[in-house]
Amino acid sequence: xxxxxxxxxxxxxxxxxxxxxxxxxxxxxxxxxxxxxxxxxxxxxxxxxxxxxxxxxxxxxxxxxxxxxxxxxxxxxxxxxxxxxxxxxxxxxxxxxxxxxxxxxxxxx
Numbered sequence: 808x809x810x811x812x813x814x815x816x817x818x819x820x821x822x823x824x825x826x827x828x829x830x831x832x833x834x835x836x837x838x839x840x841x842x843x844x845x846x847x848x849x850x851x852x853x854x855x856x857x858x859x860x861x862x863x864x865x866x867x868x869x870x871x872x873x874x875x876x877x878x879x880x881x882x883x884x885x886x887x888x889x890x891x892x893x894x895x896x897x898x899x900x901x902x903x904x905x906x907x908x909x910x911x912x913x914x915x916x
Contacts, residue, residue: 839845852860
């Protein structure tokens with residue numbers, strides 16, 4: 808009885824080892840190069856697919872303007888103004904207004 812179990816276990820192990828030696832499995836890299844994608848090359852998106860993705864991104868961001876949370880920004884999309892706290896809305900100093908405008912221009916790029 809014990810010998811039968813050992814023989815059956817050996818047969819299962821040998822069958823498993825042989826199944827891993829299929830010809831199409833041989834010659835492939837088991838450890839891929841670090842930072843290199845080893846799969847098939849990606850296909851380019853069509854213009855229609857890009858438009859659908861842009862529309863979906865705009866809907867998810869709840870805005871139709873480009874930029875963060877509203878899809879990709881385009882060259883003709885002006886930068887959105889940053890929300891201003893209530894106490895700072897009264898009258899900004901010329902220096903702070905200039906700094907804010909510079910930040911808005913840099914964020915639009």
